[in-house]
Amino acid sequence: MSVSDNGIGIPEDRMDEIFLSFRQLESHASRRYGGTGIGLVLVKEFIEMHGGV
Numbered sequence: 001m002s003v004s005d006n007g008i009g010i011p012e013d014r015m016d017e018i019f020l021s022f023r024q025l026e027s028h029a030s031r032r033y034g035g036t037g038i039g040l041v042l043v044k045e046f047i048e049m050h051g052g053v
Helices: 012-017 039-049
Strands: none
């Protein structure tokens, strides 16, 4: 399975954070991009529930 995203991208030094719930690259009040930071976490959980890694 593959998952694609058309977001702003993730810097190499922040890759270890992408599967942490509600983690966003921009967390300040005036951030430019929306979202909750839960999408990749949910996709990972669903894949693992169905036997994927």
